[in-house]
Each structure stands twice: as structure tokens, then as C-alpha cells.
Amino acid sequence: MDYKIVFSDIDGTLLDKDRGLATATIAQVKKLKNKVPFILISARMPAAMRHLQKELEIEDLPIICYNGGLVLVDGKAISSTEIPINIVEALTNFNKPTACHLSLYHNDEWYAPEFDEWATREKNNTKVEPQIKSNFEVVQKWNKEGKGAHKIMAMGPEKQIDAIRDFLNTNYSEQLILYRSKDTYLEIAHKSISKLTAIELLLEKHFSHTLQQTIAFGDNYNDVEMLKNVGFGIAVGNAREEAKLVAAHVTHHHKEDGVAKMLEELFNPKKSSL
Secondary structure, eight states, rough: OOEEEEEEOOOOTSTTSSSSOHHHHHHHHHHHTTTTTTTEOOOSSSSHHHHHHHHHHHTTSSSEEEEEEEETTTTTEEEEEOOOOHHHHHHHHHTTTOOOOOEEETTTTTSSSOOHHHHHHHHHOOOOOEEOOOOOHHHHHHHHHHHOOSEEESOOOOOHHHHHHHHHHHHTTEEEEEEEETTEEEEEEETTTHHHHHHHHHHHHHHOOGGGEEEEEOOOOOGGGHHHSSSSEEOOHHHHHHHHOOSSSEOOOGGHHHHHHHHHHHHHHTTOOO
């Protein structure tokens, strides 16, 4: 198959052990320039992806943020799907007694209730500084502005995360999808979106390629549908078993530059063993 476009997850897939871009990865992506678009697709907010685009010299290409909740082309949204503000408010009220950390995101806005260990960790991981504002203040602000949340990130002790998960599943299972990357993290998004739906939209609206001409790299639960349905889904060696099972191929661990090595194999025919 003559593959025309590549989509790559970021955390746990593209980044190295230091949560940065390895020299080999940068080099391989730069080799694709003006030949094969390399699109970043992540649960991250736009501001947490742009510095990576700059390093890879792909700033002119679209990005898919918030697991497909926001798709940007030339910096403008061609698709935006938000968690309704009434659900954000209901969760804020439910969470009041325990005060589990809830980070609220809309486009390039990131509001953290305080600069605690959770906000510090996210800042270190994403290179983005949060605005400090209580969840109640953000709800009031967004109510006036007619906004919802592209993503909510709940971070805290396992029992608190369990309680939030159960509350949302009981009351909003038809509207929300929950991703639990670890016991202390819960990502909350609108159920109608996914990485796959965002890829399909971008292929239809911006590129003239098909799913069968598409390559995707991933590692986690939110990558499973994407890896299963694109033309060539590739899981990195550290991926969850669910991702590996549906992928067409498993490459090296992300700490061993798995994406870079796979790009070299795929787009360098002299060395390709596929």
C-alpha cells in the first residue's frame, strides 16, 4: 500500500523517556516534509502540541486535540465538540465535598483550581502554565460566554476518582466517555468524538486520502479504535495489550524511538522489511 498520511499520538508513543522529542524522531519526521503529512493527534490542548510541531517543522499542518474534541486547520477550528456546561456544573457541585483536582479545558484555556502537585505535574509534562481559578468561577465565566469544556481532567486519590467515575457513569453515560490512563487520572470528554472520527473528518474536509492510505501510531485505550480502523495501525512496544491486539504491527518501545524506527522502515524502501 502506498501510504499518504501519518497520524501519531504523543504521550507514551512519540515522546522519549524524557518526555521530549528524540533526535531520531525529529530527523525522520523532517524527511517526510512536503511528501507525507505527519499529524499530531492527542488528548492534549493545542498549546501543549504547538511546541512539538515547531520542533518537527510541521507548524503548517493541522492538529487534532482533546482526543478529537477540537480539530484545528491553520489555527482555526473546523470541528469543536464540548461537554455541555450543565454537566461541568453538576460535576463541580458533586466534587465540592472532596475537592478532587478538576482541570477544565477549552481550546487554549486551562484552568486549575490551585497550583498543586497535579497542576505542577501537568505543567512539567506539557510545558503549559495553567490559569488558577476555582471550578465554580470557571463555570460562571463559561456560562456567560456560552462555552463548555473540551476536556475535564480529574486527578486525585483512587477512591475519589472512583467516585467521580461512578457519578458520571450513572448520570451521563450517554453523553460522556471516560478514559482512565492510571488509577489517579480520569480524562472526561464528549462521547460523540474520538481520534478516529477526527481523522475521518480531516481526511474528508482537508486531505484527499482514504482511511486505507492512513498510518496511525498509538499506545493507549483512546487509540484502540484508531489503530483498528486505519490502513496500517501501529502500536509501540509499551502499548496496552488492547492496543497491541488490534494493531497491524507492533514496533519498538517509545523509549527506544519506536515511531522513528518504523517511519524509517516504511518510507525508506532500501531498508524496508515490510
